[in-house]
Amino acid sequence: MSKIDWGNLSFSYIKTDYNVRSYFKNGQWSELEESTSEQLTMHMAATCLHYGQESFEGLKAFKGPDGKVRVFRMDENAKRMQQSADGILMQKVPLELFTKAVVRAVQLNMDYVPPYDSGAALYIRPLLIGSGPKVGVSPSDEYTFLVFVTPVGPYFKEGFKPTKQMISRKFDRAAPQGTGHLKVGGNYAASMRAGEIAHKEGYSSVLYLDSREKKYIDEAGPANFFAIKGNKYITPLSNSILPSITNMSLIQLVQDMGLEVERRRVPMEELEEFDEVGACGTAAVISPVGQIDDVDLGKSYHFGDPGTAGPISTKLYNKLKAIQYGKEPDKYGWITIVE
C-alpha cells in the first residue's frame, strides 16, 4: 500500500487492497469471493442501471487506544439492508452473509484502519444491486452484493461546531408513501439538486418538510433530525424518514441519561422552542445545527450560542464516540471486535 496521510483524510474514496462479493444466481447466494479489482462487470440491461434496483449501507470500524478494531452495530445495518431489499423487490442478503462479508472486508484491509490518534475511521460500504438483465420493468433474477472499505477522516475538520440548515418547500426528498424509509440510491438522486443548492448557499444540508402538507419536520438531508427541549429528546416520526442507527443509539443513551424521548410528528413552528438541534448519522455521529433558515418565508431560527454546540449534543457525541473507540465499556453489545 502507498503511504496514507492519516491526519489529512477527507470523506473520499481511497483504494484499498480487497473487496468481497457474493452473487445471487439460480436461486442461491455464492460463497464470498475476495477480489482485488475495483471494477464490476455486469450486463448492460442490469436492473440497477435502468430501474434503480440498488441499496447501500454505511458503517465504520474504529481503532481504539488499545489497538483493537471495532465495528459498530453491523447487525443493524444487516437488518436494514434486508428492509431496503424488501422495499424494492430485491433478493435479501442473509444476515450472516452480510456480517461475514463486513468482517472479512475489514480483516483483509487491516492496514487501512486509521490509527486511533488521527480521529479517522475505516468506512465500510455494503452495496446490493440487481445485476441481471431485464428490459420490461420487473425485479432482476440476479443480484450482486459487495462490500468495500475506504479510510475516511474525522467529519469535523474545524472541530465540533454548529452549522446552518436550509428549509425549502421547492423540493421533496421522498413521497409520503414512497421509499424514504429505505436506504436506496433513488432517494439520493432525488435530493441531489436541492442539496447542491443548499451547499452553494453555505448550508450544510436541506431540512425537508413532510411532502404532503409541508407542516412537519422530516429528514435532515442525508441524516435524521433531533432536537433538545428542556428534558426532552425529540425526533420526528414519519414514513419517509430513514431509520438511522445513530439516532437509535442516541435514543438509548439519552434514556439512560434520564432524558425523555419523544418520537412523533414535529410541527415546524416548534423550531421556536428548541434549545439544541442536530443532525445525526454514521458520517458525523452528530452535526450540531445553530441556525435554520426558512428561505421561502425569509425567517431564521437560532439555537443556543452560534459558535458552540449545545451541552447535551456535546455530551451525547462524546459518549457515543467513546463507545465506538472502546474508551467506554460496551454495555449495550454494539461492538464487534475484528482480529
Ligand SMILES: *Cc1c(COP(=O)(O)O)cnc(C)c1O
Ligand atoms: C444513512 C442515512 C441516515 C443515517 O443513518 P445511520 O444508520 O445513522 O448512518 C439518515 N438519513 C438518511 C436519508 C440516510 O440515508
